[in-house]
Amino acid sequence: MIDVKALKEVLGENPGKGLQLVLPGGEAVPRHFHVTEVGGVRKDFIDCGGTKRVASWCLLQAWVATDVEHRIGAEKLLKILEMGASVMPGDFLPVEFEYEDGVISQYPLAAVEVGEAALVLKLEKKHTDCLAKDKCGIPEYDDEQLSDCCGPAGCC
Secondary structure, three states: OOEHHHHHHHHHHOOOOEEEEEOOOOOEOOOOEEEEEEEEEEEEEEOOOOOEEEEEEEEEEEEEOOOOOOOOEHHHHHHHHHHHHHHOOOOOOEEEEEEEOOOEEEEEEEEEEEOOOEEEEEEOOOOOOOOOHHHHOOOOOOHHHHHHHOEOOEOO
8 A cells, every 4th residue: 555655755756747546446537536635534443352453544535526627636636645744643644545436435545657647546445354353263364265265156
């Protein structure tokens, strides 16, 4: 996952480039998206095994309006991140985008590819997980084991 510091660096190195958001399935968010919010999110919780935990991330909200001529570039996103510094504890936070396509979803920023005219921000799926598998009696599986075990009806 890309953190705020790494994103700021690539934005700063490519000031004249546009931005393209790509969802996990390969679909592109319309290029006229706006970044309407930047924030530091902190989640305090207790897992199913009783362990207190804290998770934090930088959340950027992407919103598509009707002004199809709008284009956000690297310089503008860098300014937005700099404005958000006052509500985040630091540049070490991983970056996620919030986007609505039928439902509001949050996608971690997995990679930034430098293209000719634009920076391609590749988003990945966010997954749930049991954080106390040892206490719940759930065995650990690697991805290969799960793919061998899963079928159309679900996983064994």
